[in-house]
Amino acid sequence: MTRQAITAHELTKDYGNGRGCRSITITVGEGEAFGFLGPNGAGKSTFVKMLVGLIRPTQGHGAIFGLPIGSLEARRHFGYLPELYWYQEWLSGEEVIWLHARLCGVEASEAKRRIPELLDLVGLGLRGKDRVKRYSKGMQQRLGLACALVSDPPIVFLDEPASALDPLGRRDVRELLRLMKARGKTIFLNSHLLEDVELLCDRVALLNNGQILQVGTVADVLHETSRWHLRVGGFAPFLLAWLQEASGLTVRLLAHREGTAVEEDAVWLEAELEDEEQIGWLNSLVIEQGMTLYEVKKAKTKLDEWFVSSVAGRSHRGERE
């Protein structure tokens, strides 16, 4: 059985104004990449700050490899990239990493060996001797990543690690996270870049107003829809109404489906089922009407669609207050 890397039990932070996060219970296994999602102000950073020991919970408890959050022992096991980072601008990039290495207790000889490796890893290879004052925001974020990895920790907490990066930088970070995952690191990722989360994370949690709405594997949350797509030939518009009436289901014509050429003869229909078994019934109706059934598959929701549909209609604080 996989060891539990991060656990939180009813972890709560109330800033005194009713904001923060409420009663969050989750477990992240060793080697797992866990995506923590939610709209602005949902409480994601607050939750991570409790786990890394920067703020004290109002209630509940948590542990890192079984060690209480906030303790020095727990802190030895992770690296952390905060959402808002600010490094000593009078130091060079190398000196900032050196400082973090020494604060983490990395031996001097080991730190010297790691610094050029880390600079290369985060794409700052040639700029290590420049002062932070001369770094762009994106370069400082890359520096922050290097600092989070300096002790080669088994767990990394990354709060929006690519928020300041251009598309190339984002791709670099995506690759870096994949590499870390392949090396068995546990990754706790707060991010609004849902495409990256979908590619990297094993499980995701969705937070709103400080509370968890849903937790599950990426596959589960994306496949929970009951929408099916059917590619049919010999379609005529009147058949749509007929299909709806005969099946009693909502069936619509998709204007065009991403990634497929628009063919003259074949169209995509989308059906909403109440029960998966209805798909066989619908297929037989399509064939009965003389249409050709080329393909039938369950519609896969993108993570951003899932995010929007899960949060839509609920009140949420943050930037929209």
Ligand SMILES: Nc1ncnc2c1ncn2[C@@H]1O[C@H](COP(=O)(O)OP(=O)(O)OP(=O)(O)O)[C@@H](O)[C@H]1O
């Ligand atoms: N120190 C504080 N004192 C009072 N309220 C706070 C404090 N820090 C955060 N909050 C509030 O707590 C809520 C959660 O904030 P938090 O920064 O955790 O959200 P988030 O999900 O990380 O948002 P974002 O995606 O914008 O980074 C927000 O309503 C915020 O205004």
